Amino acid sequence: MANPAPASFWTQANALFRKNITYQKRNVKTNILLILFPVLLCVLLVVLQRALDRVQSKDNDGNNCVNKSNNEGGANWYTTGDVSKVPVCAVPNPPQWPPFFQLPNLQFSAFQTNILPFSDLQQNKCRAHDKCALIMLFTASNFSFAQSVYGNMFTSPFHIDPTDTMGSLATNVLGTETVQVENIYLEPAFAVDVPIYYLQNKCKLNSTFSITFEEGGVTFDDKEVRCIQCLRLWRNSSSDINSELYQGYYNGNTKGQINEIAAAFDLLNSNENGFNVIIWHTSTKRSDARSINLISNAYLQSVVGPSAKMLFDFVKEMPKHWITSKIDIGSLLGSLLYIWVIMQLFPVILASLVYEKEQKLRLMMQMHGLSHGPYWVISYGYFLTISVIYMLCFVVFGSLLGLSFFRLNDYSVQFVFYFIYINLQISVAFLVSSMFSKVKTATVSAFIVVFSTGLLAGFLSESSVSSSSLPTWWTIVMELYPGFALSRGLYEFADSASNGDGVQWENMTDSTSGMIQVLIIMSVEWIVVLYVAYYIDQGRSPLSFFKRSRKQHSSSTQKLSIGQQLGYNAMVHLQKPDIMQEREKVEQLLLQPTSNHAIVCDELKKVYPGQDGNPEKVAVRGLSLALPQGECFGMLGPNGAGKTSFINMMIGLTKPTAGTAYVQGLDIRNQINEIYTTTGVCPQHDLLWESLTGREHLLFYGRLKNLKGSALTQAVEESLKNLNIFHGGVADKRAGTYSGGMKRRLSVAISLIGDPKVVYMDEPSTGLDPASRNSLWNVIKVAKQDRAIILTTHSMEEAEALCDRLGIFVNGSLQCIGNPTELKSRYGGSYVFTITTHLYHEKNVENMVLQFSPNAKKIYHISGTQKFELPKGEVRISDVFRAVENAKRHFTVSAWGLADTTMEDVFIKVARGAQESIDLS
Numbered sequence: 001m002a003n004p005a006p007a008s009f010w011t012q013a014n015a016l017f018r019k020n021i022t023y024q025k026r027n028v029k030t031n032i033l034l035i036l037f038p039v040l041l042c043v044l045l046v047v048l049q050r051a052l053d054r055v056q057s058k059d060n061d062g063n064n065c066v067n068k069s070n071n072e073g074g075a076n077w078y079t080t081g082d083v084s085k086v087p088v089c090a091v092p093n094p095p096q097w098p099p100f101f102q103l104p105n106l107q108f109s110a111f112q113t114n115i116l117p118f119s120d121l122q123q124n125k126c127r128a129h130d131k132c133a134l135i136m137l138f139t140a141s142n143f144s145f146a147q148s149v150y151g152n153m154f155t156s157p158f159h160i161d162p163t164d165t166m167g168s169l170a171t172n173v174l175g176t177e178t179v180q181v182e183n184i185y186l187e188p189a190f191a192v193d194v195p196i197y198y199l200q201n202k203c204k205l206n207s208t209f210s211i212t213f214e215e216g217g218v219t220f221d222d223k224e225v226r227c228i229q230c231l232r233l234w235r236n237s238s239s240d241i242n243s244e245l246y247q248g249y250y251n252g253n254t255k256g257q258i259n260e261i262a263a264a265f266d267l268l269n270s271n272e273n274g275f276n277v278i279i280w281h282t283s284t285k286r287s288d289a290r291s292i293n294l295i296s297n298a299y300l301q302s303v304v305g306p307s308a309k310m311l312f313d314f315v316k317e318m319p320k321h322w323i324t325s326k327i328d329i330g331s332l333l334g335s336l337l338y339i340w341v342i343m344q345l346f347p348v349i350l351a352s353l354v355y356e357k358e359q360k361l362r363l364m365m366q367m368h369g370l371s372h373g374p375y376w377v378i379s380y381g382y383f384l385t386i387s388v389i390y391m392l393c394f395v396v397f398g399s400l401l402g403l404s405f406f407r408l409n410d411y412s413v414q415f416v417f418y419f420i421y422i423n424l425q426i427s428v429a430f431l432v433s434s435m436f437s438k439v440k441t442a443t444v445s446a447f448i449v450v451f452s453t454g455l456l457a458g459f460l461s462e463s464s465v466s467s468s469s470l471p472t473w474w475t476i477v478m479e480l481y482p483g484f485a486l487s488r489g490l491y492e493f494a495d496s497a498s499n500g501d502g503v504q505w506e507n508m509t510d511s512t513s514g515m516i517q518v519l520i521i522m523s524v525e526w527i528v529v530l531y532v533a534y535y536i537d538q539g540r541s542p543l544s545f546f547k548r549s550r551k552q553h554s555s556s557t558q559k560l561s562i563g564q565q566l567g568y569n570a571m572v573h574l575q576k577p578d579i580m581q582e583r584e585k586v587e588q589l590l591l592q593p594t595s596n597h598a599i600v601c602d603e604l605k606k607v608y609p610g611q612d613g614n615p616e617k618v619a620v621r622g623l624s625l626a627l628p629q630g631e632c633f634g635m636l637g638p639n640g641a642g643k644t645s646f647i648n649m650m651i652g653l654t655k656p657t658a659g660t661a662y663v664q665g666l667d668i669r670n671q672i673n674e675i676y677t678t679t680g681v682c683p684q685h686d687l688l689w690e691s692l693t694g695r696e697h698l699l700f701y702g703r704l705k706n707l708k709g710s711a712l713t714q715a716v717e718e719s720l721k722n723l724n725i726f727h728g729g730v731a732d733k734r735a736g737t738y739s740g741g742m743k744r745r746l747s748v749a750i751s752l753i754g755d756p757k758v759v760y761m762d763e764p765s766t767g768l769d770p771a772s773r774n775s776l777w778n779v780i781k782v783a784k785q786d787r788a789i790i791l792t793t794h795s796m797e798e799a800e801a802l803c804d805r806l807g808i809f810v811n812g813s814l815q816c817i818g819n820p821t822e823l824k825s826r827y828g829g830s831y832v833f834t835i836t837t838h839l840y841h842e843k844n845v846e847n848m849v850l851q852f853s854p855n856a857k858k859i860y861h862i863s864g865t866q867k868f869e870l871p872k873g874e875v876r877i878s879d880v881f882r883a884v885e886n887a888k889r890h891f892t893v894s895a896w897g898l899a900d901t902t903m904e905d906v907f908i909k910v911a912r913g914a915q916e917s918i919d920l921s
């Protein structure tokens with residue numbers, strides 16, 4: 001069958017696409033879960049929103065909020081006294097409360113001490129009697145004017161008109177120690193069981209009253225109202241007042257020294273024509289309006305007369321609506337959760353990319369002819385499809401569930417934003433995947449990045465975006481990191497959605513909107529990252545595009561260095577005519593390029609540079625080898641001899657340090673991609689997809705080798721049958737369930753599919769049972785007829801059975817080369833004579849051996865068993881038999897044997913010889 005043309009870009013893409021589809025079908029559960037993740041999240045958000053709405057609008061069930069119509073008046077905000085519902089219930093008519101003057105803690109009312117040495121202050125003993133007065137301080141530029149003002153503060157005696165409690169309370173100045181902490185739906189002075197005070201110049205006897213007050217739908221019965229005296233003291237200046245307030249102010253440590261002053265006023269330059277005042281008051285959430293009214297009213301009365309009154313009737317909150325719908329979970333939790341959801345694809349993509357790298361599957365595909373272009377197109381396309389579906393689910397479900405984050409923003413803006421972002425994310429994953437070799441590390445790192453990006457973006461970028469304190473360049477620098485760009489975009493969506501208008505194309509150019517900026521940054525980044533990732537992936541520097549011209553130059557210097565190597569190599573090869581011969585053959589072949597040789601290695605050399613102070617390691621020292629079509633070359637050699645380095649160079653995993661090789665006339669240094677289409681590789685370790693079946697593997701690699709239609713099916717069926725994978729439906733079971741032997745056979749089948757002209761098999765029969773091994777051998781025997789095979793093995797039996805020629809490779813160079821019979825006669829020109837006697841007779845045996853073979857060499861002796869090498873030329877086998885029979889009469893011979901040399905003996909001899917010559921040098 002003619003070798004098919006190399007697979008085109010689209011054939012490769014098609015092969016990979018079909019394989020991926022099958023692969024993804026197997027992982028359908030994971031994929032569905034992945035895509036449903038945003039749906040689940042949206043459902044969770046909606047459930048949360050509903051639950052929140054329910055809690056907020058209990059009114060419909062008549063539980064907490066009371067949905068009375070506005071005209072009914074009064075309190076609409078609770079029936080059971082649960083004030084905590086107030087913040088979420090509508091309040092059309094808030095209750096009215098008398099305005100209160102905030103009193104400090106009366107227990108600590110100021111008295112005269114060495115800290116406050118003012119003679120006009122009250123005495124210490126007032127505290128013991130619980131009869132301390134309030135202290136107010138005054139100053140002004142005109143003493144007599146100020147005196148007339150503050151004399152008018154508490155003029156009316158306490159009086160309650162039961163028909164108008166609120167109105168009559170307004171003619172008094174009410175005070176309370178109770179602190180207002182929240183709003184004034186409920187005046188705590190009434191709700192708490194402590195007395196209310198009314199301020200007077202002097203308290204009379206029986207000055208305590210009780211009132212009934214009804215407000216907010218509740219009646220407060222017998223509320224105690226006590227008189228409290230208010231001392232108003234003159235101070236010379238504002239700064240005197242300030243220092244006195246400061247000295248007396250609660251310091252928390254020494255109880256006896258707290259001297260609190262209720263309020264202080266500075267009338268400044270006020271007179272009949274003008275009113276100008278500074279007020280110091282005790283600060284809580286309670287409005288300070290009462291102290292303003294107190295001083296203003298006193299001023300009015302002193303200027304106009306006692307009939308003029310400025311009454312402060314009540315205070316109340318603004319009416320308010322239900323605030324139920326105001327809390328939009330989507331926009332509130334939004335950004336953080338959304339960042340996590342969208343970025344969640346990143347670890348998935350990264351893990352998938354690193355998986356193919358870690359399992360060397362990418363390499364395997366590459367070695368069978370898959371080039372970078374189709375791999376990128378298909379992988380990128382796949383990730384993009386998944387991402388688009390994922391984001392569609394996210395947005396569609398979010399919208400269906402009515403989250404305004406999705407509904408209010410223009411869908412085309414959302415599409416463009418998410419589309420650019422997911423492309424950027426995929427490109428970054430491709431770029432980052434080149435830094436990882438383990439899926440676990442990659443996944444863990446990616447999740448840490450996603451998690452921390454979400455948190456950081458939530459707390460860092462949003463606050464810096466919303467505060468205008470940071471310069472624009474700073475936000476741009478932050479947005480260069482894709483996670484922050486995403487968060488900024490989401491922030492814009494959420495922000496606009498909560499304003500009610502959403503991001504539209506029209507309002508995107510607003511100076512406050514960062515959307516345009518984010519879109520531009522992400523688009524540019526996407527293109528740059530994609531470009532860099534593509535070049536790094538090909539093992540090239542991203543700048544190599546600009547450095548094309550340097551290539552020629554470097555190859556000419558390489559030729560020079562080969563020439564320099566010649567002297568050294570020639571010296572080594574002098575002693576080995578077979579190696580020399582092979583070299584000459586190679587040189588001949590290089591002169592006539594139209595040879596039919598499949599592989600020609602020309603002084604191939606590999607040196608690993610020294611690392612961490614170790615000297616450089618020479619793995620392959622100038623290897624010359626020529627393989628015609630139809631030959632199987634067996635490469636034998638101890639572990640670490642350099643076989644794998646050699647194969648790695650041949651299949652393009654590493655570059656040769658010097659020299660080169662031609663596969664089908666193509667140079668491995670710069671035509672490796674073309675070479676891949678005509679080579680098959682069976683790696684030492686099986687590189688298979690756990691979830692694909694044997695048949696699917698073969699179909700994929702067959703397509704990569706440009707097999708189509710019936711030719712493909714036929715090739716797959718044939719190789720399944722040949723390798724015994726066919727029976728028992730094994731071909732359609734997942735490779736993950738295969739035994740070691742099955743996997744091995746599948747790997748061999750893969751290396752042979754598509755009729756490659758050159759096949760490398762690295763220990764193909766390891767782990768096979770004898771029956772499978774024999775069928776594998778048969779396949780290889782048939783396969784080698786029209787192709788060249790390089791096979792490494794540790795089994796001499798296999799080497800002899802399969803290989804036309806063998807080369808023993810020790811310490812980086814071939815020690816010998818030839819067909820098995822040749823090698824055996826060359827290195828094993830002797831018989832091996834083994835004999836076991838009593839230890840006592842060892843010397844007798846040795847003498848006997850020297851008699852029939854004077855040049856015999858003892859190679860081994862241990863407790864009576866001895867092994868001799870007898871040169872074939874001087875020994876006659878009949879002599880040996882006779883001698884042993886003769887010997888048996890004199891002493892006991894437990895066992896003896898005479899054997900021709902095996903390949904194993906040759907191997908050991910050659911390997912040892914080579915080792916010794918190295919040790920000598």
Ligand SMILES: *[C@@H]1O[C@H](CO)[C@@H](O)[C@H](O)[C@H]1NC(C)=O
Pocket residue numbers: 142143144145148271
């Ligand atoms: C101070 O006030 C009194 C009475 O209000 C007024 O008669 C007097 O002229 C004022 N003195 C000055 C210096 O303005």
Ligand SMILES: *[C@@H]1O[C@H](CO)[C@@H](O)[C@H](O)[C@H]1NC(C)=O
Pocket residue numbers: 236
């Ligand atoms: C306030 O001023 C008057 C008269 O100028 C003076 O007698 C008095 O000592 C001053 N009081 C204080 C506390 O400085």
